[in-house]
Amino acid sequence: MRRIFVIGIGVGDPDHMTVQAIKALNRASVFFIPDKGAEKAALRDLRIAICERFVEKPAYRTVAVEVPQRASSGDYLDGVDEWHGRLADIYGALLERELGEDDVGALLVWGDPTIYDSTLRIVEQMRVKGLALEFEVIPGISSxxxxxxxxxxxxxxxxxxxxxxxxxxxxxxxxxxxxxxxxxxxxxxxxxxxxxxxxxxxxxxxxxxxxxxxxxxxxxxxxxxxxxxxxxxxxxxxxxxxxxxxxxxxxxxx
Ligand SMILES: C[S@@+](CC[C@H](N)C(=O)[O-])C[C@H]1O[C@@H](n2cnc3c(N)ncnc32)[C@H](O)[C@@H]1O
CATH class of the missing domain: 3.30.950.10 (Tetrapyrrole methylase, C-terminal domain)
Incomplete structure (x- = not known):
């Protein structure tokens, strides 16, 4: 079964990476890097710097994920729900395409994945929509x-x-x-x-x-x-x- 690690990477300093996060990084071969446009370039750059600094095997791949904007009008919770649904579809399609049955992927989450972050809800939605996926959460240092x-x-x-x-x-x-x-x-x-x-x-x-x-x-x-x-x-x-x-x-x- 496809597996992913959801890894907390800290909030700006590569030294925030825990030993557990580095070990998980080195068990993965495909890294999914969200791209939220110019404003968030600094966040994307940190994720790439972390892969370059900590991943020891040369044969890893990064896959850019185009993150759509959340609708800013209408009911807030409905808007977030709809956005998570779209993200689950985007990530689901990418995981199916980019991860072989026995591959391990990694989602690098800013700070800690359990604090004001959508990734775990999106993973849950992918599973509800039928994607066979095992996942493990690695805590990170939060803001x-x-x-x-x-x-x-x-x-x-x-x-x-x-x-x-x-x-x-x-x-x-x-x-x-x-x-x-x-x-x-x-x-x-x-x-x-x-x-x-x-x-x-x-x-x-x-x-x-x-x-x-x-x-x-x-x-x-x-x-x-x-x-x-x-x-x-x-x-x-x-x-x-x-x-x-x-x-x-x-x-x-x-
Ligand atoms: C979507 S939440 C993600 C929180 C993240 N999961 C964490 O554990 O810190 C984004 C918010 O986290 C806070 N944040 C994240 N990184 C930060 C940083 N380097 N400096 C200050 N605030 C930060 C800000 O309040 C920002 O609006």
Missing amino acids: VQVLAARHRIALNQIGEGVLLTTGRKLAEGFPDDADSVVVLLDGVQAFARLADQNLEIFWGAYLGTEHEILRAGKLAHVRDEIAAVRREARERHGWIMDIYLLRRSEREHG
């Missing part, structure tokens, strides 16, 4: 961990929980029952509207890359600076990936 490490902080405060969410959800307000909230995928800078609350922010962009930027402080004090730095960096590079932790200030815990 969530790199953010905390670079700021040298624990994600949780003592005895409290941590919520992972998106900018879209945070735009509805800071959750009443949350203490520490890590926000990914924030295209709207939802933090900017929360400056009247007693929150601290730990922000990071391009983590793990040579362009990394970090800022931290009371949200009310650093909000405008982060917004300006973010805008300027985005214009300069043509793309940005940023993540932040918002947490209630220690004083509130008494």
Whole structure:
């Protein structure tokens, strides 16, 4: 049966690759590399750099996967569902064409495959649609961990929980029952509207890359600076990936 590894590759620094990820890479012979256009060229380049640096057998192949745009109009969840269906068809056809019955393929996933990534849902859909496929998931270092490490902080405060969410959800307000909230995928800078609350922010962009930027402080004090730095960096590079932790200030815990 065809087999694939879904391998977490970290978020920008090839040194994020774990020993387990490198071993899995070396058991595969075909690497499927998503191509999301110019904006994501940096991500594609890292995947290729990882193959060149860590794959020891000379006879491996890379296969480019043309990733279609997700529809931005209509209901969000319906749009995502429809997009996953199309991706499952594209990947399914490529796996059938490019992998022989006993070949092993690899999907190189940004960060960790279990955190805000579609790959595992797409693999599941391929199987539901009838593709005979075995798969194994190799965890990776996530932007969530790199953010905390670079700021040298624990994600949780003592005895409290941590919520992972998106900018879209945070735009509805800071959750009443949350203490520490890590926000990914924030295209709207939802933090900017929360400056009247007693929150601290730990922000990071391009983590793990040579362009990394970090800022931290009371949200009310650093909000405008982060917004300006973010805008300027985005214009300069043509793309940005940023993540932040918002947490209630220690004083509130008494
Ligand atoms: C589709 S999610 C993928 C998350 C990924 N699976 C992970 O484990 O980090 C993309 C979001 O992850 C965050 N992210 C990923 N890489 C990042 C990086 N190098 N620096 C800052 N944020 C990053 C950003 O919030 C970005 O919008």
